[in-house]
Amino acid sequence: MAKAKYPAYKPAKNTRLTPAGPLSGDGMTPVLPPEGKANLEDRAFDLIREASAFAGQVPIENQLLLSGLVRSMNCYYSNLIEGHHTHPRDIDSALHRNYAPNPEKRNLQYEAAAHIHVQTLIDERRDPAIEPASADYAIWLHREFCSLMPPDLLYVENPETGERKAVLPGVLRDGGVAVGAHIAPPAAELPAYLKRFAEAYDSTKLYRTRQVIALGAAHHRFAWIHPFYDGNGRVVRLMSHAMLLRTGLGSGMWSVARGLARTVERYKALLANADAPRYNAYDGRGMLSELALIAFCEYFLETCTDQVRFMSGLLAPKGLLARLEAWCAAEVAAKRLERGSFEVLREAWLTGPVPRASVLNIAHVKERQAREITSRLLARNVFVSETPRAPLRLHCPIDTLEAWFPGLYPPFSRMPETGAAAGSMLGML
Numbered sequence: 001m002a003k004a005k006y007p008a009y010k011p012a013k014n015t016r017l018t019p020a021g022p023l024s025g026d027g028m029t030p031v032l033p034p035e036g037k038a039n040l041e042d043r044a045f046d047l048i049r050e051a052s053a054f055a056g057q058v059p060i061e062n063q064l065l066l067s068g069l070v071r072s073m074n075c076y077y078s079n080l081i082e083g084h085h086t087h088p089r090d091i092d093s094a095l096h097r098n099y100a101p102n103p104e105k106r107n108l109q110y111e112a113a114a115h116i117h118v119q120t121l122i123d124e125r126r127d128p129a130i131e132p133a134s135a136d137y138a139i140w141l142h143r144e145f146c147s148l149m150p151p152d153l154l155y156v157e158n159p160e161t162g163e164r165k166a167v168l169p170g171v172l173r174d175g176g177v178a179v180g181a182h183i184a185p186p187a188a189e190l191p192a193y194l195k196r197f198a199e200a201y202d203s204t205k206l207y208r209t210r211q212v213i214a215l216g217a218a219h220h221r222f223a224w225i226h227p228f229y230d231g232n233g234r235v236v237r238l239m240s241h242a243m244l245l246r247t248g249l250g251s252g253m254w255s256v257a258r259g260l261a262r263t264v265e266r267y268k269a270l271l272a273n274a275d276a277p278r279y280n281a282y283d284g285r286g287m288l289s290e291l292a293l294i295a296f297c298e299y300f301l302e303t304c305t306d307q308v309r310f311m312s313g314l315l316a317p318k319g320l321l322a323r324l325e326a327w328c329a330a331e332v333a334a335k336r337l338e339r340g341s342f343e344v345l346r347e348a349w350l351t352g353p354v355p356r357a358s359v360l361n362i363a364h365v366k367e368r369q370a371r372e373i374t375s376r377l378l379a380r381n382v383f384v385s386e387t388p389r390a391p392l393r394l395h396c397p398i399d400t401l402e403a404w405f406p407g408l409y410p411p412f413s414r415m416p417e418t419g420a421a422a423g424s425m426l427g428m429l
Contacts, residue, residue, distance in 0.1 A: 025196025027185060028224055029286030032200065032210065032217050033294045040294055043301040044212040050308045051249040057315055058253060061352030065394055066315075067123055067252025069401070073408050075115040077261035078237050079108075085422040086112050088409050092398040105418045107150045114148035115234065122242045123252040132242035133201035133218045135194035135227075141235045142228055143170025156230045165229055173229045182275040184226035193225045203246060211247050215240060216300030217293060220274045224288075244304070254311040258408075259303035264426050267303075270296045314405055321346055327403045336380055338373045340365050345382065345394070353391035354383075 033040055058066060072091050079086055086108045090100065094109035095116065118141060121127050128140050146154060146169035154167045165175070174187050185193050201218040203211050222236045237257050244250025260267045274292040284290025314320070328342035340363030347362050348354050354362065360370035374392065377383040382400065383392040396404060402412060409415075410425065 025189075025193045027189075027287050028193060028196065028221050029288065030284050030290050030293060031196070031221060031286075032214060033290065033297055034284070035210075037294060040213060040298055040301070041209055043298055043305070044209050047212055047249060047301050047305045047308070048208070050305050050312070051251075054254070054308050054312045055251065057312060059350065059352045062349060062394060063251075063253060065396060069396060069405065069408070070253055070255050070311075071116050071119045071123065072112075074119060074237075074241070074255035074257045075112050076409065077255070077257040078115060078234055079111060080261050080422050080425055081237075081257070081264055081267075082233055083422045084108055084111060085416065085418065085420050085425050087415055087418045088401070088412065089398055090418045091116075100418070102419075103152070107152050108418055110148065110150045111153060114145050115238075117148060118144045118238055119241065122238065122245065127242060131198065131202055131204075132239050132246060133203075133214070133222075134198040135191075137242070138194075138222070138227065138235055138239060139170045139172075141238050142231050145234060145238075146170070146231060154230075167228070167230045172227050177226060177229065179226055180272060182224065182226075182272070184224070190225065190227050194227060197221060197225060201243075203243075212249065212301065213297055215243055215247070215304070216297030218243065219300055220271060220293065220296050223271055224275055249304075253315075254307050256300075256304050256307055258310075259307045261426065263299075263303065266299065270299050310407070314407065317350070320349065320404070323404055323406075324349065327400065331380065337376050338369065339363075340369065340373050341377055344373060344377065344392070348383070348392065348394040353393045355391050356385075356389065359392075 072088065072095070076086065076088055076091060090105065090109055091112045093099070094113045099106045099109050121144065128137060130137055146167060149169075154169075155164045156167060157164050172187070172190050176186050177184050197218070200221075201214050203214070206214055219236055219240050222239065223232060226232050228235065237260070240256060241250060244256070270292075274289065274296045276289045276292055277287060278284055278289055279291065324345050325342050328337060328345060331337040332339055332341065340359075343363045344354060344359055347358075356374060359365075359374055360367055363370060363373055365373065374383075377392065378385065381397045382395055384395045385392055401408060415425065
């Protein structure tokens with residue numbers, strides 16, 4: 001099995017791609033694109049419209065089910081962007097505390113479980129009640145995530161010298177770093193930059209459209225500041241998720257990380273482009289390129305909208321129910337389920353948990369067959385129930401994902417095992 005890719009640590013030399021400026025955070029200006037950019041504002045309105053339409057598409061009772069699936073998906077794609085491939089089956093095993101004996105594979109399972117833990121806190125509003133685009137929130141994200149990581153993954157390495165630096169949970173870096181061609185601000189300037197970051201993206205000071213546009217700008221500027229030795233990419237994607245939720249556009253039922261991973265080369269190229277200094281007198285008045293920031297913000301909002309549309313199409317009742325019916329027919333033919341099972345599944349998807357006493361009427365069968373339908377559905381793990389008398393709640397085991405929700409992941413049959421090079425996976429998305 002290929003080894004996991006560890007992040008490269010490059011201490012910054014005594015040069016900068018952008019002037020340091022005073023300790024005011026001026027080096028990352030402009031913090032927002034100027035107002036009146038029609039293309040960018042159109043993309044913001046598109047996202048607002050699509051997200052609002054999607055919000056009421058799924059019964060409240062089933063939103064928890066989908067949120068759990070999307071958290072695992074978000075973890076898979078976010079880690080893939082970072083160069084770590086963890087098979088969805090191994091992510092599912094980690095959530096059931098079933099870890100692989102192989103140390104490298106097990107470490108990636110721990111990493112996945114840590115990511116899902118943090119996003120669960122965000123989705124369930126158990127995160128700090130402060131602005132997500134702030135130093136305190138970023139430190140909380142980093143600490144929560146890294147505190148559950150195995151020690152083998154908590155370091156960065158200088159590829160030129162082999163020197164290792166420990167990554168401490170929730171602790172800002174104390175030295176300079178170079179990320180590709182970008183030289184991040186010196187450690188001494190981090191407090192000023194993070195203060196400017198929090199002021200610029202405080203949602204209480206922005207009207208609706210500007211809040212939406214700020215999602216992309218904050219995503220890039222946080223990555224540009226690069227306040228931690230490692231984990232910045234995962235932190236900023238979780239921060240963006242939290243910002244989307246706070247604006248009322250996001251939900252646990254879709255994830256921008258899937259879209260970023262599926263266009264990862266463009267994602268990384270536009271991030272790098274927005275690191276560039278101002279090109280000329282027509283490129284804004286800040287230290288960094290205004291045109292490149294606008295391009296990244298447009299891409300980020302397009303990606304969000306695309307993912308809302310993808311999930312909306314995937315969950316459209318006509319197509320979803322057709323897939324459930326086809327799956328049930330195959331299960332009945334294989335004698336794993338009883339006839340009438342689809343009708344019960346359909347009821348659960350459309351209305352929520354199904355009282356056991358209702359099964360005979362829903363499936364139009366007698367009491368004995370209703371009990372058999374219920375028993376088989378529970379044994380197949382597509383229903384769960386807290387007690388023998390409690391209602392039947394819909395569940396989606398890992399082996400039903402591709403049939404019920406095709407496209408959430410690349411085909412499992414084409415995936416290499418956990419720990420394989422993520423580059424080959426990104427190429428097949």
